[in-house]
Amino acid sequence: MIRVEGVSKTFRGGFEALRNIDLTIRRGEIFALLGPNGAGKTTLISVICGLVNASAGRVLVDGHDNVAAYRRAREMIGLVPQELTNEAFTTVWDTVSFSRGLFGKPKNPAHIERVLRALTLWEKRNNRLLELSGGMKRRVLIAKALAHEPQVLFLDEPTAGVDVELRREMWNVVRDLRDQGVTIILTTHYIEEAEEMADRIGVIRRGELVLVEEKHALMHQLGRKELTLHLDTPLSAVPPGLASHELTLAEDGHALVYTYDTSRPGKGEGTGISALLTDLEAAGLQVKDLHTRQSSLEEIFVSLVRENA
Amino acid sequence: MNLQSVKTIYLAEMARSLRTVLQSIVSPVVSTSLYFVVFGAAIGSRISEVDGVSYGAFIVPGLIMLMLLTQSVATASFGIFFPRFSGSIYEILSAPISYFEIVLGYVGAAATKSLILGLIVLATARLFVPFTIQYPLVMLLFLVLTAITFSLLGFIIGIWADGFEKLQLVPLLIITPLTFLGGTFYSIDMLPPFWQAVTLLNPVVYLVSGFRWSFYGMGDVSIWASLGMIALFLGVSLAVVNWIFKSGYRLKP
Missing domain, CATH: 3.30.70 (Alpha-Beta Plaits)
Structure with missing residues (x-):
């Protein structure tokens, strides 16, 4: 579904965030990207989603180059960022509908309703974002990422700062999405999260992908x-x-x-x-x-x- | 062209203006009315005609231009700065939408809002002073071109600014003084020859003059010089916006 070929990123000032990354994400899997702080997880996601220009290499999303054919590549991707980034004064319904329109999809209130219900946000649909708790805001970000029916979903630290109960709820949502055929790539600090959900695991360290392995095989081999x-x-x-x-x-x-x-x-x-x-x-x-x-x-x-x- | 995305950004920005209707529409109308009361009615009644036009009528085009420039810059700069500030710009930059379409959405909405405000101020002015518009199509052309050009400038400021202070800096320290000194309240013929020459270096003089020409058929500089200046402004703004997106300046590392 996604092929990352020889991607490197050196920021202005010379910091080498990614070094010659090769990675293939299979259709329909949950792939967990693990790594310590500053390892390059978010930079890699940002390169794939088009938020950061790669210094070298290329990214293919379902065969479409994410630079040359950025429209085809990007319309397949939904991104849930690490930070809680919301426009405080808009309502849940408006902001999720905005995301759908932004990705070029015509209005579909039934789909938005399905997404909001799945994330238990339906009752809050008319609330402004500033009235929501941190956990709710994070769910809104997931709803926004799902509004345009993406085939690939990136979750950058999806459960950071979320209580245990809500975390488990989110895991269920992610599993449901996988069951619907959505490919999921998540970065996390919670190893438990990767252990619980991932099919495959990649470990990134100082910008290098040091390991990519099936979770069970990894635990079997190294366990x-x-x-x-x-x-x-x-x-x-x-x-x-x-x-x-x-x-x-x-x-x-x-x-x-x-x-x-x-x-x-x-x-x-x-x-x-x-x-x-x-x-x-x-x-x-x-x-x-x-x-x-x-x-x-x-x-x-x-x-x-x-x-x- | 991803029209659905452009429409989404455009409507969201227009909705934001409506949410803040008091600040967006009422406040410029009130402040422009105050200008008319002070300069048009109170002081203007003691000033003789300027170039054959009553002083109250003379300042109408300049006041509309003042409002148009400040509002275009303020709306467009805030429109793109706020998602950068809140972090939600990630969504715009990861959407299947071209740079041109992003600009079209934001600048289109800011220019529309300024145009509407310009027309509201024009109607408000009519309540205070009688005037006629000799060349309404030229007036509309100036309104549209100025709104687009200064909305582009606002967009550039919104990308450049890394804090609220900088966001206010250009409108407050450059746009407003240049407009006040650009012949909004006087004809540059009233100035001594040296200051007339200096004033001609102020680009806003050409905008105010051209706009005034569309009302009364006379201005401080020729209409062609005014049209040339607005075209130059537009060209430079487009070139800068193009460079911003090509280089990823402050948007894409």
């Missing part, structure tokens, strides 16, 4: 798992017979933690769990309970950013 063994009798130290498993003591000696990697088999065989259990029995330790935990995307993200530092 470290932890096996926690709860012991009957507490230990003061890891017994010498278990030293080769690199265990750590936890919970004041009541638990042993074994870290393994499902994609990189441990010593000897598989993940090394069988060998560990055998050695535990040989050491005479009684396990009363055990549980495993997979690394969260946040941990993966932090480790990725550190690796590339």
